[in-house]
Amino acid sequence: MPNDRRNLPDYAQPHSGEWIVVEENKKAARFHNPDRHTILVIHADGGLITSGERADYIVAYPKIVDVIVELKGSDVTKAIHQIRLTHPVWMRHELAGKKLGALVVRSPGLHPKESASIDRWKREFLKNFKMKLVVETHNRNYEFAEFLLPE
Numbered sequence: 001m002p003n004d005r006r007n008l009p010d011y012a013q014p015h016s017g018e019w020i021v022v023e024e025n026k027k028a029a030r031f032h033n034p035d036r037h038t039i040l041v042i043h044a045d046g047g048l049i050t051s052g053e054r055a056d057y058i059v060a061y062p063k064i065v066d067v068i069v070e071l072k073g074s075d076v077t078k079a080i081h082q083i084r085l086t087h088p089v090w091m092r093h094e095l096a097g098k099k100l101g102a103l104v105v106r107s108p109g110l111h112p113k114e115s116a117s118i119d120r121w122k123r124e125f126l127k128n129f130k131m132k133l134v135v136e137t138h139n140r141n142y143e144f145a146e147f148l149l150p151e
Helices: 078-089 112-128
Strands: 012-015 019-025 029-031 038-044 057-061 065-071 100-105 132-137 140-143
Touching: 019 038, 019 057, 019 065, 029 057, 029 065, 029 100, 065 078, 078 100, 078 112, 078 132, 100 112, 112 132
Parallel strands: 029 140, 065 100, 100 132
Antiparallel strands: 012 038, 019 029, 038 057, 057 065
């Protein structure tokens, strides 16, 4: 990661507080940063990617894990699609780390058919992208370690 803010693109904001928060339309994810390391919040939607479908954010803890975040109303299928489209763009970026995770925060309530799809997507992300997918139905706090795969 560049050591100097002047070397970062405008869509990448460094944060070093105890909590790194991304939010949109009443959906939020709070990442715990107890040691106050510099974490990058990448605005994927309209920053990293300016056209087409894309996820909202990438929360990057350099050399640990980058989490692609989609804060969604209820359409989990669309959220998964947006993460899939953001993944290859981010992986080609100079700031991208080697380990990735994905997070969808969506509205409460899951239809049983949707639950089965989420399980399938989790397996797909693990197999095809080597990344853990977390789907939540409420705003909550996260530890970066939640997105790491077992060694």
